[in-house]
Amino acid sequence: xxxxxxxxxxxxxxxxxxxxxxxxxxxxxxxxxxxxxxxxxxxxxxxxxxxxxxxxxxxxxxxxxxxxxxxxxxxxxxxxxxxxxxxxxxxxxxxxxxxxxxxxxxxxxxxxxxxxxxxxxxxxxxxxxxxx
Numbered sequence: 001x002x003x004x005x006x007x008x009x010x011x012x013x014x015x016x017x018x019x020x021x022x023x024x025x026x027x028x029x030x031x032x033x034x035x036x037x038x039x040x041x042x043x044x045x046x047x048x049x050x051x052x053x054x055x056x057x058x059x060x061x062x063x064x065x066x067x068x069x070x071x072x073x074x075x076x077x078x079x080x081x082x083x084x085x086x087x088x089x090x091x092x093x094x095x096x097x098x099x100x101x102x103x104x105x106x107x108x109x110x111x112x113x114x115x116x117x118x119x120x121x122x123x124x125x126x127x128x129x130x131x132x
Contacts, residue, residue, distance in 0.1 A: 026065045027063060028064050029115050030062045031061065034046065036056075036057065038098050041096050043058065052106070056103060058100045059074050062096050063123075064095075067093070070090040071087060072088050072117060073086065073115070073118075074086045074114075074115060075114045076111070079110055109130060110129060
């Protein structure tokens with residue numbers, strides 16, 4: 001009797017983890033761009049180097065997957081230190097989404113945005129520089 005209860009409890013604990021892992025396994029990043037604006041759901045001013053007076057930057061991401069809904073995160077790094085984390089919903093098998101980050105004019109140097117699945121796997125990454 002105890003073996004059945006333990007086995008049942010194990011299945012209850014494992015099934016949600018399997019569903020979560022399957023959900024992120026089918027998600028693919030098709031495009032990542034860091035840009036100065038988003039217009040009509042498209043990146044504008046995409047580049048890998050920006051002036052220190054840029055003010056704000058956007059990370060545009062186009063995704064595809066085998067499910068109609070998921071959650072991803074845009075994680076912004078300055079000199080390899082996390083400065084922002086934004087949760088974004090994916091609501092279709094093909095989806096465009098973006099986040100933005102205010103860039104202080106004194107934060108020049110190396111930047112990166114990682115796109116993470118809901119379980120923390122890196123789906124893609126984009127490096128860029130803010131020039132003095």
